[in-house]
Amino acid sequence: MKEVAIVGVGLCKFGVYPERSVRDMGEEAIWNALQHANVQPKDIQIAYCGTVGWDPSLGCSQHGQVMLDLVGITGIPITRVENMCCTGSCAFREAWIAVASGLYDISIAIGVEKMSPQQMGDVKGEKGITTLFQGNDMEGSMGLYPPNLFSMMANRYQERNGISREELRKYMALVSVKNRFNGSLNPNATFQKTVTMEDVLNSRMIADPIQLLDCCPEPDGCAVAILASEEVARKFTTKPVYVAATTQATGIRSEESALEYEEMNQRALKEAYEFSGIGAEDIDVVQVHDCFTISEILWCEALGFAKPGEYGKLLEEGETELGGKLPINTDGGLLAKGHPLGATGIGQIAEIVYQLRGEAGKRQVDGAKVGLCQNEGGLYRGTMGNTSIHILKK
């Protein structure tokens, strides 16, 4: 298989745009990526478009065709990829395989989502896109929505680790404060204001112990990455960011627990370390799927960035802040940058690319050479539906 590098990335600022269409956001993000990559529209040979929902002005699909046509990219294979909240990462991985296989030299991965309820077509008004979760079999019909799913995971975390409610709430609030601070340094974030511990701990209760400021916003947004084989990448950029590994795993149902995620993440991570030859000690900067504050705690421990029950300590010591030993969610994470489903995974990748190219502005992690992203999606009968891990290196 061929070595593949990311030659450029682009975003449309994550935010609530009732007045903007998917095509409009896509046009902006794709142009930004083409410019960043120094690539012309005619150079792109294959495209993958990750999107979960749809836009009533476009029918249910082929957003990729529509967006790419606007920037003059037509004729090439264009395919939609979907895997719930992990959609963007899966589009990226297909774009990587297409080039790594030797079949294509340059590919584009687009992640896009129009979350504003007023433009979601058949899923209208106050219901919004999260109602799609409602249908999820047993769990959905019994009322399981993401906040109460993660509240159960938080409660189990507390019990397993023998910590007090106050400690749990403190650790969760520390994640919110850290990521909102990082978001305040990111012009592409939905929320660019800092919050205090008091703000978080006094915010409205959503699903105990999850409060309002423990939840990510679900804005509109688009994120794009352009990939090329190593030899072709060098024609376009002096700052290629190599895809050292990109792995994907689904859950294995467990009789013991209805809330499994560790094994799946560990399996995807092990495969990524083995494929890349990179180890935990080499990683300089990380983005994880912090859809809720507890998620960052759970994933970081599953991925071995802290021992079980000890991520809270790292937070207290500031080790995962900017300037800390291992900065996590430097772009604000889903908690501040936002979680426009299909765009999220490629948004994480874009942040790592900015970090490794030294283009992260006030969020820059000095000397960052290797970054890791983790992106989750979906739920099926007590196993998380999918996880993706990407390791990128200079």
Added chain:
Amino acid sequence: MKEVAIVGVGLCKFGVYPERSVRDMGEEAIWNALQHANVQPKDIQIAYCGTVGWDPSLGCSQHGQVMLDLVGITGIPITRVENMCCTGSCAFREAWIAVASGLYDISIAIGVEKMSPQQMGDVKGEKGITTLFQGNDMEGSMGLYPPNLFSMMANRYQERNGISREELRKYMALVSVKNRFNGSLNPNATFQKTVTMEDVLNSRMIADPIQLLDCCPEPDGCAVAILASEEVARKFTTKPVYVAATTQATGIRSEESALEYEEMNQRALKEAYEFSGIGAEDIDVVQVHDCFTISEILWCEALGFAKPGEYGKLLEEGETELGGKLPINTDGGLLAKGHPLGATGIGQIAEIVYQLRGEAGKRQVDGAKVGLCQNEGGLYRGTMGNTSIHILKK
């Protein structure tokens, strides 16, 4: 890139099953494919699931995870792929790239659709899934549905080729009679009854010149293909069917015409011939996307199986019937076998696999060694959204 073979295929008979779920149809088709391939669930390393719609009992996505779990396939990467009516072919192509790249040894491609309106969730009742087309921008809001789109294409075909209305209707009816006859020999077809020229020409007018028996049914259904690298395929089967080429193209907007499809199909075909080293003269059996009778005529001329305006002659001479020079749509095509969107492309591939393995029963094309499939999908501003061509060989 590695040589890849199909080691087995499986179907759930296409039909209207208001009482069956996606998971139920998937379980049947996946077991059939595993058995046909002589492959165990644990052997499968990556899965792609092609589906356009969703099932309210499953939420909007991750049908792949749900169906595969039922047959004991868990943990592996599972990704949904979508490209409107071409969805199945695109899932197949991703499954091919995954193995051809060398990253995986064995992959599975699933195409599934639950078209019965009563189970389509937010798109309910009499509206059904075709309303999704309605939103398609300008065209959709002006009332463009597939039947009137193809009626315009039929009218343009008549004018371009200087044929009479009677000739056009006759040719279209001949396609219906031929494909319904083929369907009568296919236990997996939705419609298994023959029709006469009179039946077709006296059927209800839908969008002049398209009458009821010029239209395909849109049943529920599932189709599955299991792919393996050449060396691994030989461990499982003595009858591997090689993927000589699988290509994909989208349309290029034309100022001259709002109904372009020729150039896109020709481009995908040329690429398939070049990739495989196979030429038109080598092809023994063909499946094309006959969503309407006129579609078979248009695609077959675009693909060079007849000169412009002359496919009618081939039909009159019986050359594309079973026993003719080049049998087309031997499984009954979309017109008789049916068009469950996501399942259609893999259904076509399954038929070619049966033909090349000598397992097509009463539909068997003697000595078939090479087969071709063409599958279309979507529409955007006057260009067909996507086409896929597969060339399979013994």
